[in-house]
Amino acid sequence: MNTTLAPPQVASYQQNGFVAHRGFLTTDEVAELKAAVLQCVAEMGRKKVAGGGRDMQEEENYYDKVFTQRLNLWRINPIVKRYMLNPDLGRMLCQLEGIDGMRVWHDQTLIKEPFGNPTAWHLDNPNWSFYSRHSISIWIALEEATLENGCMWFVPGSHKLARYDNVGIGTNLADLFKVYPEMAKIDTVSVPMKPGDCSFHNGLCAHGAGANMTRKRRMAMTCAYMPVGSTFNGQQNILPDVYFKSLHKGDVLANDDWNPIV
Numbered sequence: 618m619n620t621t622l623a624p625p626q627v628a629s630y631q632q633n634g635f636v637a638h639r640g641f642l643t644t645d646e647v648a649e650l651k652a653a654v655l656q657c658v659a660e661m662g663r664k665k666v667a668g669g670g671r672d673m674q675e676e677e678n679y680y681d682k683v684f685t686q687r688l689n690l691w692r693i694n695p696i697v698k699r700y701m702l703n704p705d706l707g708r709m710l711c712q713l714e715g716i717d718g719m720r721v722w723h724d725q726t727l728i729k730e731p732f733g734n735p736t737a738w739h740l741d742n743p744n745w746s747f748y749s750r751h752s753i754s755i756w757i758a759l760e761e762a763t764l765e766n767g768c769m770w771f772v773p774g775s776h777k778l779a780r781y782d783n784v785g786i787g788t789n790l791a792d793l794f795k796v797y798p799e800m801a802k803i804d805t806v807s808v809p810m811k812p813g814d815c816s817f818h819n820g821l822c823a824h825g826a827g828a829n830m831t832r833k834r835r836m837a838m839t840c841a842y843m844p845v846g847s848t849f850n851g852q853q854n855i856l857p858d859v860y861f862k863s864l865h866k867g868d869v870l871a872n873d874d875w876n877p878i879v
C-alpha cells in the first residue's frame with residue numbers, strides 16, 4: 618500500500634475536489650482485496666448492506682443496473698476491514714481534508730457489469746446521515762477502468778459550489794446540473810485507472826461514470842469517510858433501524874462499532 622502523498626497531490630485535491638493516486642495497491646494486494654470482495658458479494662446474494670445495516674435488496678430497476686452495489690463489506694470480512702480501516706490510509710484522508718480524524722461512513726464495492734448503465738452526475742454527501750464539507754471517499758480500481766467501461770469523471774472545483782441539496786442518482790445523467798447550472802460550464806475530467814490505482818474525491822465534488830460498453834465488468838472498491846465530530850442530519854441512509862430511531866438531529870455520530878475511527 619503506497620500511502621505517501623506528494624504535496625502537489627494534496628494541493629490539487631483541495632483545489633479540484635479530487636485527485637488520482639497511481640499505484641496505491643500492489644498487484645498482490647489487488648488480488649487479495651479483489652478475492653475478499655468477490656467472496657463478500659457471493660455471500661450476500663441480493664442483500665445490499667452487510668453486517669446489520671438497513672435492509673435493502675437489489676431489484677431489477679435502472680439504478681440496480683448501474684452497478685452491483687454491496688455495502689459495508691468491512692463488517693463481514695477481515696481482509697476488507699484491514700484495507701479500509703488502515704491507519705495510514707486514515708492519515709492520507711486527514712491530510713487531504715486538512716482535519717484531525719475520520720470515521721468510516723460506509724464502504725461499497727461498485728461493480729459496473731457488462732453493458733451497465735451510466736452513473737449519473739451526483740454528489741455523495743447529501744445522501745448521507747451527516748452534512749460536512751470534509752467528507753471524502755477513496756475509489757480503488759480492482760480491474761482496469763477505461764473510457765469504454767465506465768471510469769470515473771469529475772467536475773473540478775464543484776465541491777466549492779455545492780450545497781446539501783440532494784438530487785440523488787436518477788436516470789437522467791444531467792439532473793444535477795438543473796440544481797447547479799454553474800457546474801455544467803466547467804470542463805469535466807476523466808480518470809482512467811489501472812488495477813491498484815485509486816482516486817480520492819470530496820463528498821461534495823460532482824462525479825459520475827459512463828456506461829460500460831464492453832462485455833467485461835469494471836470492478837471498484839470504495840470507502841466513504843466522515844469527519845470525527847459530524848452530527849446527525851435526520852436521514853437514515855444505511856443506518857440500522859434501531860440505531861436510526863435512537864438518534865436526534867444534531868447528535869454527534871460517534872458509534873465506534875458502526876463508524877470506527879481510522
Ligand SMILES: O=C(O)CCC(=O)C(=O)O
Pocket residue numbers: 684727729736741754756767824825826837839
Ligand atoms: O463507480 C461509479 O460508477 C461511481 C462511484 C461513485 O459514485 C462513488 O464512489 O462515490
Ligand SMILES: [Fe+2]
Pocket residue numbers: 739740741824
Ligand atoms: Fe458517488
